[in-house]
Amino acid sequence: MTTSQSSVTHRAPWNKGRLTGQKPPLKLSEIWAIRTRLQLTANTRDLAMFNLAIDSKLRACDLIRLRVQDVSVGSQVGMRATVMQQKTHRPVQFEITGQTRECLQNWIRARGLSCGDFLFPSRLRSSPHLSTRQYARLVHRWVASIGLDTSAYGTHSIRRTKVSLIYRRTRNLRAVQLLLGHTKLESTVRYLGIEVDDALEIAEQTEV
Numbered sequence: 001m002t003t004s005q006s007s008v009t010h011r012a013p014w015n016k017g018r019l020t021g022q023k024p025p026l027k028l029s030e031i032w033a034i035r036t037r038l039q040l041t042a043n044t045r046d047l048a049m050f051n052l053a054i055d056s057k058l059r060a061c062d063l064i065r066l067r068v069q070d071v072s073v074g075s076q077v078g079m080r081a082t083v084m085q086q087k088t089h090r091p092v093q094f095e096i097t098g099q100t101r102e103c104l105q106n107w108i109r110a111r112g113l114s115c116g117d118f119l120f121p122s123r124l125r126s127s128p129h130l131s132t133r134q135y136a137r138l139v140h141r142w143v144a145s146i147g148l149d150t151s152a153y154g155t156h157s158i159r160r161t162k163v164s165l166i167y168r169r170t171r172n173l174r175a176v177q178l179l180l181g182h183t184k185l186e187s188t189v190r191y192l193g194i195e196v197d198d199a200l201e202i203a204e205q206t207e208v
Contacts, residue, residue, distance in 0.1 A: 022193055025163075025165075035051070038050060045107055047103050055162065059085070060159075061086050062087075064130045064131065064132060066120070067116060068108055068115050071104060071119065077100075078096060080094065082094075092181030160191070163179055173189070
């Protein structure tokens, strides 16, 4: 056996020791637990980012590139915003709830940001805004702060959180598709994993 053949034979699987599959969304109680932790530590930036990430349902690459002017109307944070998605090059609109607007306003004021500035500047000189890797680390820090397994959660957990709650309450798949900015309904079904979840829910309610 050659050296190259040996290395291929003994190469460990890429997912060895890792949890694979879709990252679960946060539960409502977990959202509030993280918010409380961030409030107690007076982490103005992370609280604003966490709340906006939940509200906006944006991919990490779109969230980190937001500028102040994307969420503001004049000197005030607006109730809604529209962003061009980097992946699909299609616009998506999202709501900004009252508590998120207040947190964003506090962060913008504390950091002294102006309209053209990135909403979440990087602390590294090599990057003008937070990177997706830095954002992923923050997500892990948030979930770890309330005792969750960091390997089970990721940035898509945050993106899926609010739409999962909306779907559970309304069963309106078309609304969720629009909120996520998906072009195909099938993509939304796969993203939420609702076929499997719905089947399990029906099975749990059926006694034999």
